[in-house]
Amino acid sequence: MNNASSNLNTANLQSASGSQAGGPSPTFSPLYQQIKALITQSLQSGEWKPGELIPSEVELAGRFKVSQGTVRKAIDELAAENLVVRKQGKGTFVSTHHEARAHFRFLRLMPDEGVPHYPESKFIEVKRMRAPADVARLLELKSGDAVVFIKRVQSFDGIPTIVEELWLPGLIFKGLTAERLNEYKGPMYGLFESEFGTRMIRAQEKIRAVCAGDSEAELLQLAAGTPLLMSERVSFTYGDKPVELRRGLYSTARHHYQNDLS
Amino acid sequence: MNNASSNLNTANLQSASGSQAGGPSPTFSPLYQQIKALITQSLQSGEWKPGELIPSEVELAGRFKVSQGTVRKAIDELAAENLVVRKQGKGTFVSTHHEARAHFRFLRLMPDEGVPHYPESKFIEVKRMRAPADVARLLELKSGDAVVFIKRVQSFDGIPTIVEELWLPGLIFKGLTAERLNEYKGPMYGLFESEFGTRMIRAQEKIRAVCAGDSEAELLQLAAGTPLLMSERVSFTYGDKPVELRRGLYSTARHHYQNDLS
DNA sequence: GAGTGGTCTAGACCACTCC
DNA sequence: GAGTGGTCTAGACCACTCC
Known part of the structure; x- marks a missing residue:
């Protein structure tokens, strides 16, 4: 039949x-x-x-x-x-971000030598603020809507390598504080998934080369003017809804951004 | 049954x-x-x-x-x-590289504004040489084996944006000359496919940030020290056989490297 | 042994292209 | 109308996991 x-x-x-x-x-x-x-x-x-x-x-x-x-x-x-x-x-x-398997799906920075492992985070700043116009546009919010702002430095084997700033919709990430972030071990996406019910399933990344400014140079313990990769990434959850904007600066002295084209 | x-x-x-x-x-x-x-x-x-x-x-x-x-x-x-x-x-x-569809599968540099289009090539140097050790290793050749070396500058709307060097196994790319390259319009992979029977099906790319040296700065008409993306790419044909090494420097003043993570 | 996803078959019909 | 890939079904059996 x-x-x-x-x-x-x-x-x-x-x-x-x-x-x-x-x-x-x-x-x-x-x-x-x-x-x-x-x-x-x-x-x-x-x-x-x-x-x-x-x-x-x-x-x-x-x-x-x-x-x-x-x-x-x-x-x-x-x-x-x-x-x-x-x-x-x-x-x-x-699928879950609480898996070794998932950890490198969104982090493409690989060590030139040795086995890939997840970096340690140090949070510089965590606050609630009103979304600037460019952030609002990328997150499909209204300018001035509440967002959570996070700034952190990530280190591999004690060597600071990534400095990044994140913006998250305030409505979804209500109780997100520096304490919660510091308690949590492992990738932030695991925390977002478990504590805020928001799973990142896809991201769009745009990469440029820039020179380190004084502030970034200090955080990464590099000379000002050192060339860095600059990544702007928008991550999406179900229904292609943007729920994270991330702007990162990567030192490529001991690491490289890896991509497979097929 | x-x-x-x-x-x-x-x-x-x-x-x-x-x-x-x-x-x-x-x-x-x-x-x-x-x-x-x-x-x-x-x-x-x-x-x-x-x-x-x-x-x-x-x-x-x-x-x-x-x-x-x-x-x-x-x-x-x-x-x-x-x-x-x-x-x-x-x-x-x-599949063929002679298709609009295929042109941006390996070229991820997108204009910040306007519609993507394929750049014009100007060949600086085309010669046969012996493979240096690092090139030989990546192409799985013996050090000293014949390779074709190509250096070119690519421009979008007349603005030089990419300078790259390529190495190809000499055995496969026997009759490849500057004339053939200059005659040919469109992506090199189309030429490789039609004239040399070698189709690129996959590539591995590693990206870093660097500062332009004097020579690159001149070719790209930029100030020395301008930050650039540096890409090292190995391309593979059937059977995961490496058949091209490409080292490129990309100006990201008006373009960005685009990547979709999923 | 029971339950899961993985492979393979045969067959019907649909959507689309070309004539 | 003939030919192509695309969808859907029913059913058999395999590989693997857990007990």
């Missing part, structure tokens, strides 16, 4: 256009895309939390009244986008 | 381990991976050339004596790796 029962079974989903009179629907979307959207909603709403097991393919197929193959195709795409991780024999898990 | 006939039909491929005595094979590889390897061989050998149509899924399924679904899965992966491009209703085509 196929189409007849399929249309019956998927009555609550948008049925494929071909079986209806009047030709192709202008908003045609395959079943598996609709299933993917439903699963994404459950991820976004926190019904299945980072690190947790989601229902099995068979279970989801039953729930959505589609074949296992259709659920598979939906999950395949979610896995390709790093929203979930499949583990054969175990199940499919919601 | 399934397994019995499948094993018969795929007698010339490595059959799945489960139906044999003695438990799982240590070198188990799924059928679709074997099909993928066979298709990749045909791409590599030039049996199907860049821009050409490859045989249909039904045709390949018949040829390899597997189901269309298995061929689909193989081609899905090749499409994800940008080796082929699927076009619904038309067929599957071998």
Whole structure:
């Protein structure tokens, strides 16, 4: 059996256009895309939390009244986008930033020698402020909306290498304080995910070369005028909503920015 | 019907381990991976050339004596790796660098304002030489092996922005001269693909910040000491074979290096 | 042994292109 | 209408994990 029962079974989903009179629907979307959207909603709403097991393919197929193959195709795409991780024999898990695996997905600065490891953070400043115009624009806020501002220096093996400033929407990151940041070990995205229910899933980065100013030079213990990489990064959560602006200066004396083109 | 006939039909491929005595094979590889390897061989050998149509899924399924679904899965992966491009209703085509689409896959320098377009090249030097130790190591050649060396400046709207040096294995790029390069319009990878049968399919890039030396400053018409992005890129063809080393200096006065993290 | 994701098949029908 | 890739189903069996 196929189409007849399929249309019956998927009555609550948008049925494929071909079986209806009047030709192709202008908003045609395959079943598996609709299933993917439903699963994404459950991820976004926190019904299945980072690190947790989601229902099995068979279970989801039953729930959505589609074949296992259709659920598979939906999950395949979610896995390709790093929203979930499949583990054969175990199940499919919601991705989390609390994993060694995830730590270097957004940090592309690699040591010239030795094995990559996560830097230590020292927070210079943490405060709430009103969003300047450029920050507001990139975070899709109104100029003057509340934002959390963070400035920190990151060091590898005690050598200060990154100085960065972050802006976060004040509404989402209400209780974020210097204390919380200092207590927390590991990548900030882990904290954001666990404590503020906001998972970064994608980022856009623009990189330039600049010379260190006096203030940056001091923080990085370098001579003023030393060339640095300057990164401006906007990170997005579900629904392509921007939720972080980060401006970083990277010393590339002992590190390089690594990128794989394919 | 399934397994019995499948094993018969795929007698010339490595059959799945489960139906044999003695438990799982240590070198188990799924059928679709074997099909993928066979298709990749045909791409590599030039049996199907860049821009050409490859045989249909039904045709390949018949040829390899597997189901269309298995061929689909193989081609899905090749499409994800940008080796082929699927076009619904038309067929599957071998990817080519002679396409607007491909031009910005390896060039990540984007204008701060205006629409991206491909730069004009001015060749400063083209010569054959012996590979220095570091070049030989990155290209997996022996120190002293013949390489082609190219130095050029690239300009956007008449403004010199990139100065780069390239090294190519001499054996592969035998007839590559300044004349050929000057005649040719468009990305060098198009020339390499058409004239030398070598397609770049992947690259590894390492980026640092440096200050312009006198020579670079002159070529880019900048003050000495201006901060520049320095990129070292190794490009690979089929079989992860390195076939190009490129060292570039990018002015980021009017451009930025763009990267999407996901 | 039971449960998970992973592979493979056969077959139907759809969307799209070209004629 | 014929041919292409795209979607969807049902069902079998495999690889792997946990018990």
